[in-house]
Amino acid sequence: MRAAARSFGARWPDRVAASDPGLLRLAAGLRTVGAIALTLAVLSLLGADVSHLVAGAIASMVATFAVREKERGRQAVTLALGLPVALASVSLAALLTSRTVAGDFFFIALIFCAVYGRRFGDRGTALGLIGFQVYFMALFVGIGTSSLPGYLGVVAVAFACSATVRFLLVRQTPSGILERLRQAFRARLAQLLDAQLDLLDAGPDDAEKALDQVREGTARLHETAMMIQGRLAEGTPDETVARLVQRRIADAEIAAERLGLLLLTARSAERADTLTLHLPGAPLPEATRLPVRDEALDTLRHDLRALRLLVRHPAEAGSGTVLSQVRNRLLGYRDEENLPQAPPPVQDVFRGVGEAARAVLGLRTALDGPQDESADSPETARSREELDAEDAAIGGAEEDEAPSDEVTGLRRPTTRAAVQVAVGSSLAILGGELLSAHRWYWAVLTCWIVFINTSSTGEILVKGYRRLLGTVLGVVAGIVLAGLVGRHTWTAFAVVLLCVFAMFYTAPLSYTLMSFFVTAALGVLYTLLHTYSLSVLVLRVEETALGAACGIVAAALVLPVRTDRRTNELLATVLERLSGVTEAAVEQLSGAPPVDLLEQARDLDQALADLRAATQPLTHPVTPLRSRRDTARYVVALLETCAYHARSLAATAELLPTHPSIAADPRLRRAGARIVHNIGAIDARVTDERSTAQVLAGPSVAALLKPGVPGTPRYGRVTDRVLRHLQRLDEAVVGLARPLGTPVTAPK
Structure with missing residues (x-):
């Protein structure tokens, strides 16, 4: 038993490290909970009432999770800029609280700017998020002009506490x-x-x-x-x-x-x-009778x-x-x-x-x-x-960046998303006020959230469904928790802190779980604000369903990006990068000057990760299109296979200057040319269905490497492993032709 205990004690750090790489989820949860707890402690010492405590908790949470930059200096600048944005947002919310029409128009304009700000990178995204969420906090708490000065101080305290926890208590370099x-x-x-x-x-x-x-x-x-x-780039010295x-x-x-x-x-x-x-x-390959x-x-x-x-x-x-x-x-x-x-x-x-x-x-x-x-x-x-x-052969030279061909106008993703969410939020405001003149903003919040980190109508549909499911389950949990904590203020805040930690710890794993913990925490906050009732939580579900529906309608009717179109664009990017990595690796294995192949291979991996995420609406378990789901899974799996072999070729090609058992062989160009041609033919078919490009099927890669002079080695000094990777890549690329509708012909 002692040996087992020692073994467990030695392995549990590895289990934790493997379950949460970099401890990023743990740090996010601790940082957010720490900021809220410190804010509540400071405000309670200042004699703040429950409404100010709730506002401070929400503001500190927003100030913490909105800042996502990797460098600490940039985080400090963004947090400093976020404070005046938050103060302006809460001030305008208070001033417009009695002007319904003007307030609604400003809220829509704020939503548009917040989403449009994503085109300016992490800082623009953070400032937009702070502006929107603090405005929502003002509506949730019910801030008026008479109480505004006190809430401005609360927001300032919340940002100061968030900075203290981020840079002193839960430091991450x-x-x-x-x-x-x-x-x-x-x-x-x-x-x-x-x-x-x-x-x-x-x-x-x-x-x-x-x-x-x-x-x-x-x-x-x-x-x-x-x-x-x-x-x-940020974690290494050079x-x-x-x-x-x-x-x-x-x-x-x-x-x-x-x-x-x-x-x-x-x-x-x-x-x-x-x-x-x-x-x-x-299926597992057929097993042989290997002796046990x-x-x-x-x-x-x-x-x-x-x-x-x-x-x-x-x-x-x-x-x-x-x-x-x-x-x-x-x-x-x-x-x-x-x-x-x-x-x-x-x-x-x-x-x-x-x-x-x-x-x-x-x-x-x-x-x-x-x-x-x-x-x-x-x-x-x-x-x-x-x-x-x-x-020693690794150099520090940086690759020249490719010229940017970013689209402009309404074709730009951030501009299109801003227009869509503004239209969807307008519908949510109209429908939400029909359901409730006081809590219509829940529909707007849901409409806003389903557009975050989504790029197609299918992704928005799946995200809206998951948020609604998490909200329904969270309402049930909120009823139970509200009944348990009653009016015990600090017990309720402790439950809220646990829910917030769970929300951030599970967010990268399950959007449904995150929505569940958010709704459960809100049920407790309603209790603290003396506005809790079963009808309020039911209204929360109704507003969430309405907001999700408005987001889906806006995505489907206003500048829509169909899932097929989005996946085809990403598929074309994957094929383009696969072709680039394969051609560069084969050229280097054939004797061309070395280039940074691993960087290109990682760019391919990132494009493939984007495609995998975009196909989630197609591969979701509840999709009624089963054959389409199977095709999407098959295509992604084939592309992952291609990426593995291309990555292996790139790693092998980079060994050429130093590895004695690997040498350049110009005959590889012929095999590589056919693979690159086939990838290009599939890419052309994906980009334009009218394309007449065809995939060439022919002899194996090994057969293409025929000796030029009788008596010379069949493969020269090129290793068998390189040939196997080329052969498997060739087979996988030809295998992509059928599900993607590209004709395959044998060379004449």
Whole structure:
């Protein structure tokens, strides 16, 4: 039991780090709750009444969550600019409270400006959010001109408390966030290795479940890699260090995904398709009769556990320690003579373990600094030399930015969204006042919220549905909580703080849960303001449904962006970047001058993430169009497969100047040209249905690399791995043609 307790004590930090990468959700919840609690404490010492306490809590929450910039200096400037915006907003709300028509027109104008401000980046978004939410707070509390001076002081106190918590009590620095994201990457990598080990040992009844866990672990590892990519510029001292960390993270991610594919192949009668790791519900390849108690398989299980141990212990091992011996043994699998006797697919897994151990070694060196080399074996020393040569080849030159081709006028997304939300809010005001002359603003709030971070009618529909569901469930919880806390002021505020923490902690995971906790907290706040009743909470549901409906109507009728159009635009972007990465990688593998391939690969990953988010309305479980849902999932899975192989080609191409076993081969241009042509043909079909471009299907990539002179090597010095990635990429691109309606022909 003591051993189990020690094991749990050693692993729980990894579990926390993996569940909340960078502790970003925990910090957001603590920062917001801390700001509210400090505001309530200061106002209570000043003798504020309950209405002022509620206003202060809302204002401090807004001042905290609205500021999203990564650099602390920019956060301070935005917060300082937000205070006069908040003061002006609450003042105008108080002055216009008795002028209904003028107040409604100003509210609509404020909503338009708040949404339009998103085109100016994080600061414009934050100031617009502060202006709108503080105006809403004034309506919620009922601020008039006679009580305005006191509420201005409350807002000032709230912003001061928010700044105190942000910069003193719950501090987050870019370098600290990046360090915690690195820990999360290690933790999720170790979890993926656990899932891969379970897949190796899974019986026929558990194989599908084990494969699902490997898929989930692979996706979570990729998500963390993308989060690290987004923090490198602010969290590292210079461009060279950022590129070094980027390369090592990419190497580890690719090695882990490749190891999963090799394990699948070792279980199956034929080479596993990369699509299996990306398509939910894809069947496990047919299993072979591998012996359960085979010496090679027992060694493989032991080595996978050893690799997991290396990942979980980032500190330097030291001379002669067990970790040094484990590292040396695993890196030895990079040499053919050290491979155990086993079937070829199982030997491939041992090679994958060796490459993964090399990636972990590079990751440890990049993240933890120089390691003790006194216990290195010859294989480990060679791996270090390769890594040092790669590190030395990394330059700090920045890529020239592409010229901007941003659209203007009503075609600009922020302008279009501002017009849509203004129209939707106008409808919400009219309908909301018919339901209630005093609480019509709930409909406007819902209409506003469903437009945040959405780009198509389908996304708005899904978000409105989730908010309505969360609100209905939250009303039930609000009734229960209001009955429990009664008129106990500080107990009620404690419940509100718990709901606020849960709201921010669950927001990135589930919009429905976030809406649930918001509505539950509001039920308690109504109790504090002595306005609680069952009819009020029912009215909240009615106003929410009305606001969601108004938002959907505005999105569908005013400058609409259909989900098909949005996904086609993003699909074209993904295909364009896939073509760019593939062409650049093949050119470099063919002997062209080096370029920054990993940056291009990450741009491809980001475009694919945007497409995946935009297809949520199509893949939602309640969608009635089942065949369309399956097609969308299949296309996204194929694109993820293409992105994996393109990313692997890019990482391999960047090794050309330093890796002795990889050399340029001009014959690759012919294979790459066909792949790039096919991607372009699909892109043309997606962009214009009248396009006559066709996908060319032909001989395998290996067949295209015929020797030019009799007696010369078939593949030259290009590794088999490069050929496999090209072949799989070629197959995946041709596979995209059918669901996207592009004709496929064989070359004449």
